[in-house]
Amino acid sequence: MSITLPIALHDPQWLFTLFQQLDLGDRFFWSRSVDARALVGVGQAAAIETTGPERVSSAATAWRELRRDAIIEKISTDLPAYTSGPVLLGGFTFDTLTPRTDLWQNFPDGLLILPYLLFHSDEDKAGLTINALVDATDAYEQRANAVIETLQRLSHALQSTSAPSTEKPAPTNEEFITHNLLPAEQWKNQVAQAVEKIRAGEFEKVVLARAVQVEQANPFDVDATLQRLSQSYPGAYVFAIQRGSRYFMGATPERLVCSEDGQIQTMALAGSAPRGTTAEEDEHLGNELLHSEKNQGEHQFVVTTIRDALSTLCSRVWVADAPHLLKLKNIQHLETPIMGDLLPGHSILEAIEDLHPTPAVGGYPRLPALAAIGADEHLDRGWYAGPVGWIGTGGNGEFAVALRSGLVEGRQATLFAGCGIVADSNPESEYQESCLKLQVMLRGLGGEK
Ligand SMILES: C=C(O[C@H]1C=CC=C(C(=O)O)[C@@H]1O)C(=O)O
Known part of the structure; x- marks a missing residue:
């Protein structure tokens, strides 16, 4: 009822x-x-x-x-x-x-x-x-x-009770102790090995993730974290799912699928560059990203896979001609909006079943890339990079890909980030990119002033 x-x-x-x-x-x-x-x-x-x-x-x-x-x-x-x-x-x-x-x-x-x-x-x-x-x-x-x-x-x-202040909560004065679940050098070696496999033709792209454990003296404030995330990332899906004393939470820029009255909207999101410290530097980095063969290649795998998946679910699929820049607080991505008209009788859960995992979080082709993640990543991703969201009646709903996220329990948090690896990826640059992605939750938790 x-x-x-x-x-x-x-x-x-x-x-x-x-x-x-x-x-x-x-x-x-x-x-x-x-x-x-x-x-x-x-x-x-x-x-x-x-x-x-x-x-x-x-x-x-x-x-x-x-x-x-x-x-x-x-x-x-x-x-x-x-x-x-x-x-x-x-x-x-x-x-x-x-x-x-x-x-x-x-x-x-x-x-x-x-x-x-x-x-x-x-x-x-x-x-x-x-x-x-x-x-x-x-x-x-x-x-x-x-x-x-x-x-x-x-x-x-x-x-x-009075409504809370709409001000962003200040960073905490707590000292964070951070610890890589896999030492940085080992993760970079994994990236180098994935590049070898790609060059040997085993697959064309794989997304490798890493996790960082963060600890502080007092319990993390989940409510303040959500407020910081909402205010710093107004375009992101800010989410938290509680299971007893644990919260899985984050601020993800990636929509997996939104379905309203038979119309679905999704996106290809892959390819990244840092934001610049000045407007000129930011524009320069954005232009480089738009014209980078490596990033365009990494992005196209996602566009092609989503278009193919939707072609069996939709009567009509619309894909933007070229990606544009999605500028977030500390990172920018290539984004291609994609829409479709769902065939009658299909719902958002069927769309998720066909779309997930896109090569933005898995790889291309899907099966050998997923096998490589399972064999080489040495990480229990759990719900990280999985679909999170809601579904209502009439097949309507919205799910995002749970990126820029972490599992928070008391004084401890485990944060996740991954990077798309292709034939010309550089392990050090990918590592730096993963650090930018981890910053979202680190700052959300009140660290990194
Ligand atoms: C896998 C993640 O990001 C994906 C989404 C955007 C850009 C990505 C990239 O450039 O590698 C990733 O495909 C993550 O944030 O953990």
């Missing part, structure tokens, strides 16, 4: 903090400041957990079953268009080839949660959805009273 009520627009960060105080269970955060869309969930009315290579298609089947007998009420027409009604939030692992370690305990291969409460907003409307799994034996009056009591507590919390 799912009921959506209109609610006043509120700062989603604030709702995230209030939901902690209500003590209703794990929290979920999703927002992209530029399109003013946010979803903030708490608690669990139902969960779909899947395993194995079929983790996405099994989730699609389970979601169809869960929806089949749903009673869906919308108490107004003045509600956000795509996020009203039951919405599942969650994600999937990057792959199911690499053995999982303790690091990703409680993050199954596939997990989509129907939260107990979901605050959702677009530019000018907001809604609060209350979900509950109810069966014929339920003491419905008691259940209804529990919901009323929760809503009263939420309303009280909204009235009695």
Whole structure:
């Protein structure tokens, strides 16, 4: 049973903090400041957990079953268009080839949660959805009273606390102790070996990732981290998924797929350069990136693969003629927007199944590149570089690729970054590029003033 009520627009960060105080269970955060869309969930009315290579298609089947007998009420027409009604939030692992370690305990291969409460907003409307799994034996009056009591507590919390400052939280004064999971020289050797394999014709591109462990004396402040990320990366998808004492969170620039009324939008994002310290230097670095054969090659693998994947799912596919620059705070990328008209009967989960992993996070051709990642990377990627996002009714939803991300627990965090390796990659430059990508979460956590 799912009921959506209109609610006043509120700062989603604030709702995230209030939901902690209500003590209703794990929290979920999703927002992209530029399109003013946010979803903030708490608690669990139902969960779909899947395993194995079929983790996405099994989730699609389970979601169809869960929806089949749903009673869906919308108490107004003045509600956000795509996020009203039951919405599942969650994600999937990057792959199911690499053995999982303790690091990703409680993050199954596939997990989509129907939260107990979901605050959702677009530019000018907001809604609060209350979900509950109810069966014929339920003491419905008691259940209804529990919901009323929760809503009263939420309303009280909204009235009695003031909205947090919209200022970006200052960096913490804490000392970070950082530790490469794989020593830097070893990672660079891996890159050099991948280049050899590419030159020997084993595959054409592979994305190799690395992880850094960060520790400080006091627990990391997850709420302040989300606020820093949202303010520093307004164009990024800022997300957090809590599983007990752990949060998987980040600010990723890469949309995997957005589906609205049968229209899907995706992008090829690959090829990187630092930002300049002056406008001239920045323009120069951007022009170099646009004209770099190495980066254009790395990018084209992604464009071609996405176009091919969409051709079986869509009646029409539109790909921009050439990539443009996506300029982020400390790094710039090549980006090609791609759109398509989904064939009737297809949903966002089918699009994810076909698109993921794109060569922006896996490689090209897909299978030998994934085998090389599994054999050579020595890293449990878990949900890093996997799809994270939400799905609503009618096949609508949005998923991003979980980059610029990390797993945060108490005083410790494990942060991830990867780089596309092609025949003319240079191990030292790739290492430097991975450091730029890691900076997103390092600064988010309050480090690197
Ligand atoms: C794999 C990552 O970035 C991808 C997205 C943009 C640019 C990339 C690159 O230039 O290598 C990567 O393909 C990461 O941030 O961990």
